[in-house]
Amino acid sequence: MTERRAEKILETLRKTFTMPKWTNSKRDPFKTLIVTIISQNTADRNTAKAFENLSKHFKITPEALANAKTNQIESCLKPAGLYRNKAKTIKQVSKIILEKHHGNLESILSMPFEDARRALMEFPGVGPKTADVVLLFSAKKPTIPVDTHVDRTSKRLGLTPANGDYETVRKSLQSLYDPKDYLAVHVLLISQGRKCCKARNPLCKQCPVDMLCPSRHLWDKND
Numbered sequence: 405m406t407e408r409r410a411e412k413i414l415e416t417l418r419k420t421f422t423m424p425k426w427t428n429s430k431r432d433p434f435k436t437l438i439v440t441i442i443s444q445n446t447a448d449r450n451t452a453k454a455f456e457n458l459s460k461h462f463k464i465t466p467e468a469l470a471n472a473k474t475n476q477i478e479s480c481l482k483p484a485g486l487y488r489n490k491a492k493t494i495k496q497v498s499k500i501i502l503e504k505h506h507g508n509l510e511s512i513l514s515m516p517f518e519d520a521r522r523a524l525m526e527f528p529g530v531g532p533k534t535a536d537v538v539l540l541f542s543a544k545k546p547t548i549p550v551d552t553h554v555d556r557t558s559k560r561l562g563l564t565p566a567n568g569d570y571e572t573v574r575k576s577l578q579s580l581y582d583p584k585d586y587l588a589v590h591v592l593l594i595s596q597g598r599k600c601c602k603a604r605n606p607l608c609k610q611c612p613v614d615m616l617c618p619s620r621h622l623w624d625k626n627d
């Protein structure tokens with residue numbers, strides 16, 4: 405039953421939101437890794453600004469960033485917050501890729517999924533979400549990264565356990581969908597979370613999947 409409801413939710417979200425064009429192609433793995441590190445604990449617009457600053461000052465390659473001065477990386481990353489930690493992580497990760505992985509992530513991304521995930525998570529500052537984003541967007545591996553929107557919306561929709569941790573949510577969602585749909589599930593749940601199922605005041609009355617959502621009555625005060 406949940407599978408059928410899950411399918412209907414995905415079908416409705418596909419009709420409601422447009423998939424961004426970039427999702428049709430594989431993204432540069434190193435750039436994806438750097439953007440995802442910058443995006444930790446900050447809003448998208450701050451990430452975009454910080455990445456734009458970084459791109460203006462440096463080529464986004466392991467070589468350029470491993471050899472960059474830490475304080476220069478820091479000043480580029482200021483809009484994204486936690487810029488000292490993030491600059492340190494970016495420099496360390498770039499150095500490791502340059503020295504131990506021939507300057508790129510190809511050898512890691514060509515490994516089987518679990519091995520590649522483990523190898524990415526050995527980098528400093530790379531947790532499961534960052535690893536999953538790189539694996540999904542840059543290697544088309546079968547995983548669903550769980551960001552704050554995916555976590556919140558999937559729980560409210562009753563697709564994942566209310567108290568589930570990262571791995572529980574990821575695996576529960578994956579068990580409901582075909583791997584060919586994982587990217588769409590990730591992207592569309594984020595759209596749903598940003599535009600409708602907001603953290604504080606979800607817009608249940610305008611929600612495209614309200615009739616499929618067991619939580620809709622919890623926010624009647626917003627109607």
Ligand code: SF4
Nearest residue numbers: 601606608611617620
């Ligand atoms: S009905 Fe409300 S709680 Fe359920 S998904 Fe829509 S906005 Fe979120």
